[in-house]
Amino acid sequence: MPEQLIVDAIDFARNDGVHHGKISIAGLGRLQDYLLGNCGELKYTVAGTLDKTAKPVLRITVQGSINLRCQRCLGEIKHVLDLRTDLLLASNESELCRFDEDESTDVILAGSGMDVLALIEDEIILSLPISPRHVESECAIIKAGGGDTAGEKSPFSALAQLKKLH
Ligand SMILES: [Zn+2]
Structure with missing residues (x-):
């Protein structure tokens, strides 16, 4: 069930x-x-403050690690999250x-009932690489020398193999 944390x-x-706590990755x-x-789980903190000109700000931090999918071999890539974002609140x-x-x-745009966990999820998604890939020395396809380990699973990996052959 999705968790929620609603604040004004x-x-x-x-x-x-x-406010700080943990969110289960499965809940996002x-x-x-x-x-x-x-x-x-990911650890998060949400803190409210005023900036230099007394405008309201939400400071979000998120820490933890998630597993992304390599776009070349479809294997797992451990991705460490250590985010810190300040969001200026417009009324x-x-x-x-x-x-x-x-x-x-x-x-x-801040409403009176903002779902902070949804905001945190947005920040995490915005921070992710668009096309995550292993570094070459760790990617299964590169290691296998273009072998058929995962070659038919994805157009990305097929393309990677083509590129390697030429
Ligand atoms: Zn890979």
């Missing part, structure tokens, strides 16, 4: 709210497409546009 984000930031529904196996659309002009910050 701007209120949470103004009151220096802090949208992340599953990127994973090979989903055991384990309405016009603030969102105004805050967004500063490209150094990430801005989100």
